[in-house]
Amino acid sequence: xxxxxxxxxxxxxxxxxxxxxxxxxxxxxxxxxxxxxxxxxxxxxxxxxxxxxxxxxxxxxxxxxxxxxxxxxxxxxxxxxxxxxxxxxxxxxxxxxxxxxxxxxxxxxxxxxxxxxxxxxxxxxxxxxxxxxxxxxxxxxxxxxxxxxxxxxxxxxxxxxxxxxxxxxxxxxxxxxxxxxxxxxxxxxxxxxxxxxxxxxxxxxxxxxxxxxxxxxxxxxxxxxxxxxxxxxxxxxxxxxxxxxxxxxxxxxxxxxxxxxxxxxxxxxxxxxxxxxxxxxxxxxxxxxxxxxxxxxxxxxxxxxxxxxxxxxxxxxxxxxxxxxxxxxxxxxxxxx
Numbered sequence: 001x002x003x004x005x006x007x008x009x010x011x012x013x014x015x016x017x018x019x020x021x022x023x024x025x026x027x028x029x030x031x032x033x034x035x036x037x038x039x040x041x042x043x044x045x046x047x048x049x050x051x052x053x054x055x056x057x058x059x060x061x062x063x064x065x066x067x068x069x070x071x072x073x074x075x076x077x078x079x080x081x082x083x084x085x086x087x088x089x090x091x092x093x094x095x096x097x098x099x100x101x102x103x104x105x106x107x108x109x110x111x112x113x114x115x116x117x118x119x120x121x122x123x124x125x126x127x128x129x130x131x132x133x134x135x136x137x138x139x140x141x142x143x144x145x146x147x148x149x150x151x152x153x154x155x156x157x158x159x160x161x162x163x164x165x166x167x168x169x170x171x172x173x174x175x176x177x178x179x180x181x182x183x184x185x186x187x188x189x190x191x192x193x194x195x196x197x198x199x200x201x202x203x204x205x206x207x208x209x210x211x212x213x214x215x216x217x218x219x220x221x222x223x224x225x226x227x228x229x230x231x232x233x234x235x236x237x238x239x240x241x242x243x244x245x246x247x248x249x250x251x252x253x254x255x256x257x258x259x260x261x262x263x264x265x266x267x268x269x270x271x272x273x274x275x276x277x278x279x280x281x282x283x284x285x286x287x288x289x290x291x292x293x294x295x296x297x298x299x300x301x302x303x304x305x306x307x308x309x310x311x312x313x314x315x316x317x318x319x320x321x322x323x324x325x326x327x328x329x330x331x332x333x334x335x336x337x
């Protein structure tokens with residue numbers, strides 16, 4: 001469940017089915033109910049009993065209606081129906097971006113870290129609220145800053161964390177953990193392999209129990225987005241929306257990353273055909289549908305990769321004909337005579 005779902009549930013407990021507001025950012029939001037929930041959770045507004053001053057409202061499924069609200073979101077002059085403390089008492093996980101290795105990055109990599117943390121805050125706001133994103137060791141201007149991860153965990157009474165580590169021993173699946181650690185690491189120079197594991201070892205030395213988990217897509221990390229914001233979105237889809245990991249990866253996966261995995265997998269779907277002295281590889285066009293089930297690719301992406309790899313795309317009928325040809329064991333190909 002997301003913050004929005006909790007917000008709706010709490011309003012219904014109070015007999016509220018229509019809620020209004022004068023907040024411009026809420027009125028213009030594509031999801032006004034989620035925006036209201038965020039305002040309340042961030043302490044920027046409360047849910048107040050209607051004072052009769054509004055003649056329009058939103059239903060709890062987000063429809064704008066020309067009816068007076070039963071409650072409104074803003075600063076209360078009347079009775080408070082729902083406050084920040086009441087809304088945020090429900091358990092939601094912390095997402096911690098550990099930036100202890102920030103200074104070992106190049107200037108360009110530092111900029112990428114800051115951008116990705118900013119984008120992570122946007123993702124966190126879709127599911128929870130601002131305080132649930134914690135950034136440690138380096139204040140990049142986004143998220144709730146703590147001097148160290150160890151200090152945050154100690155002050156919050158958190159003794160066990162899940163570390164999203166590409167070198168982890170166990171696969172990531174829904175854990176229900178209170179806290180997830182993502183390394184604030186951008187590696188474009190090839191010098192930071194294993195740095196996420198170093199974060200875990202440092203936490204263990206301080207008495208924190210660390211559960212090392214790696215996110216894989218059908219047995220491989222290729223095709224799994226590695227940006228901080230993408231990792232955060234995958235785990236929140238799994239933890240709060242209840243999606244399976246593969247579905248969450250596909251939903252978040254940029255086409256560029258999906259094509260990396262396609263390049264790796266496509267070769268095994270081809271067959272070799274000998275045309276005199278020339279050998280070519282062909283792939284059946286129906287293979288696209290197999291990949292589309294778990295990779296975020298379009299047909300155009302599929303044909304681009306085939307062209308790049310110099311694979312010929314053929315129909316099912318042509319592929320059946322190819323496979324009926326004589327097999328040349330020495331050259332490992334179907335021979336056209």
